[in-house]
Amino acid sequence: MSTTTTDNDVFEPSPAESAMAAAPVQSSVDWNKVARFGGILALALVFISLSGMPVGLDKRTILYWINPGVYVNNPDGVGLTLGYLSLLIWPILLGWAVGNEVVLEGMQATKRGFSDLLAGFGVGALGGLGVFALTFLMGLDREMDPDSGALVYGVRDPLVNWNENLYVLLTFNRGWGFALWVWPLLAGVLALIGAGLRLLPDGIRKAVLAAVTAIVSVSIFQFLIDDVIEGVGETINDPGRLSNFFGDPDDGRPRVDSVFDGLIEFVYAQTGGLRLQGMILIGVVAAALSLAGSYVTRGRFKASRKAYFDKPLAQRTMSTSVLMFVTALALIILPFFTGKIANELFANVGIFLLLALGLNIVVGLAGILDLGYVAFFAVGGYTTAVLTSAGRGDEWPSWVPLFVTDDGEAVVGGWLIALVFVVIFAAITGLLIGAPVIRMRGDYLAIVTLGFGEIIRLLFLSDWLSGYFGGAQGITNIESADFGPLGTVSGINPRSVFYLVLFFSAIAIYVSWRLERSRLGRAWMAIREDESVAEAMGINTVNMKLMAFVVGAVLASFSGAIFSAKVGSIFPTSFLILVSIIILVVVIVGGMGNIMGVIVGSLVLIGVLGGPKQPGLLQEFSEYKLLIYGALLIWMMLKRPEGLVPNARRSRELHQDEFLQDAWLKGEVDTGDDGDVAVEVAPA
């Protein structure tokens, strides 16, 4: 989004409307655009259908009350399922998107109205026709097998999901003739609703969106809400828990009855999904909160945010430290009010956050595109495993320490001592991999690091070293990290893992934050900008790049050490290239070079979608995780290449024109005409 058109600080709030009201131009439907968006929608719907998502997610009811009145794959047979939602959401989004237009400052805006609705309906109807076309082709291909009486499909082989389940789902079990009119109509109406959202006044639209978002999230995240209620209940019943950080896990105590139980029963149906009454309740509450919220704050939040970012960096420190303190406090208390599932999720997010923070120094700050970053995660994990597992390979000589007592318990502080070795080996691996590749630039470096990442994994997998690392069997029985009086960190108590990971993430954040503002950080930035010039300005680029590489390696190895203690067993398959790629995606989607961005990226990607093997909030989507990752990445690269929370520098780089235009509006652009500037200022 161009900053010039939307956030003009000269006007009072909602300049968009007033500008639009000024001199609207009567609009007509841009059929070209409608056709384009309709085509995109049709393709998207067909693609999603064939990805298997609708059928796969059809078991999960979202809204219990909607009864399509026909067969769905859900045995309970009623409700809007997540499967249908995965299709029906798109007409709404594209119907909204087709009305989008860029209004430049001082240009006449088109008048909104009937034509938008018509365009929306057109887009939806075209998309619906796409679905119909799919069902029609499937219908043609559908044949009764004379022997078994089952329905078989000719192209089943290449397209796994081209099958009876999908056909039934898409035709509501009424044949393609039904799909012919139902899909264009259904998608058309949904897209019309999406387009209609634009016509609503700002406040109302926000309230509607809040209601819909709340309804969908409350029903998708039912398990999470259960989990939180459990955590809150436990803490209310037993406040003493709050002093006990690494203490006993949320063990198998019976679920605490809580005041919320009645509410839960009111809101959710027995079979999962929201009841009609629950839906109304949640929708109304969310809408009311949204309305009240926008009435109370009336842009004050935005204003204070702006005031904060307008301050020069030096003066922000005060507000920043207050903000950080509050956040830290919240994070420390939070796990006591959530259950096991959420804490497990936090722990996974933390492990990947730590990795992403390290990679952010390497890629975001120094500009070294390291695609083999998982190697250091693996080194951290395996080093910890070798030092703290009785089940390590039997070829280790006896002088290699093993921090396990004779009766097979973890040695107090053993993990911490192992960590010292972890840091040393990570740094050595960093130097060994770094030394040969660091002289390369750009793509060459990326490819070679990719190779080294694989080599490290293959070494751990190899038969040759299986006496040490167990080959494909990996190393099991890794002891938990025993901190003596502080408690023990292990996988059965995700809360403790969360605290450990939080501690190390805090270290990583501190390290990135300090380094960014130091002589080293500047040198890294210069190398990222122009390596040859940086060298000509006296920066030893080889040493500096190597240093970034090693700092990144050490941070990743911390993560590996925690991972090892958490999971209790590691295998080469935990360290696939995919891990490197996903960490990189986290950094890119979050906002390269920005600590806040990396945090948001890990929360969104690992927390919501899940890690390479770890489930996220959207557990149901695990199977399609990579698909969603890919789609998200492409969308980000097209629409917001600077990431969710952009680094000021990077967004400047990517939106140079807009930035300059902005500066020009503020009268800050240097026109070069400086006849009136005093030159006689002598050096002090």
Add this chain to the structure above:
Amino acid sequence: MSERILDINNLSVTFGGLHALKDLNFHVDEGEIVGVIGPNGAGKTTFFNMISGMVTPSSGEILFEGESMIGLDPNQVTQRGISRTFQNVRLFANMTIVENVMVAQHCRTKKGIFSSLFNTPGFRKEEAEIRAHAEKVLGFFGTRLIGYRLEQPASVLSYANRRRLEIARAMATSPRLLLLDEPVAGMNPKESAELTDLIGKLRSEWGFTIVMIEHDMNVVRDVSDRVVCLDHGETLAQGSFEEVSNNPEVIEAYLGRPLEKRA
């Protein structure tokens, strides 16, 4: 009699079959300002690239303050005390103006990773000094590059100011020998006259010895003690501006061979 700061003997650079520099002999005395002129493609920039270590000569020697510079990496050359600007301005466009100058002090400062992490008093002192020096260097160009400009990215600067910032960046490495590649290119007459002045001050106030490539003959005349003309990688003439500019071979190199001589 001043010291010889740079001494280049029989130096050649080849790119594939092209002799960009041929058996070049060149020297600079401490405190001199030497102008290097020559037609396009004469090898002037290559000459700078070679001194600053970005291009390796195929033969010959380069002595800076009596020590050989052959085989040093560009950063080592800068460390020894030679700094340069680029003909096609190459700033760190997304770093702020003050950062561009601060980063150039890298080789003159030394606080490492641990003092940065622990924010030691020594680290803070050094940072303050780096910053102060950067502001002092930028102040050399008047008010253009200081004040609110300090925290702006280099990319917002006008062309002339980018050139000034390049010079500031080179100054910040605290060199003894400063190589300026066409410092006034793209500037209007008023701006180049002013910069000519500043180049003089770079010597008188900052004590730099300067070698300057320049096509603008007014600037070369006003500021150089000595002028060297290169053509096809060879020294065509050297001496005072008048001597070189009246040298028939130089005129020929610039204007082409007069008709009667061609036959």
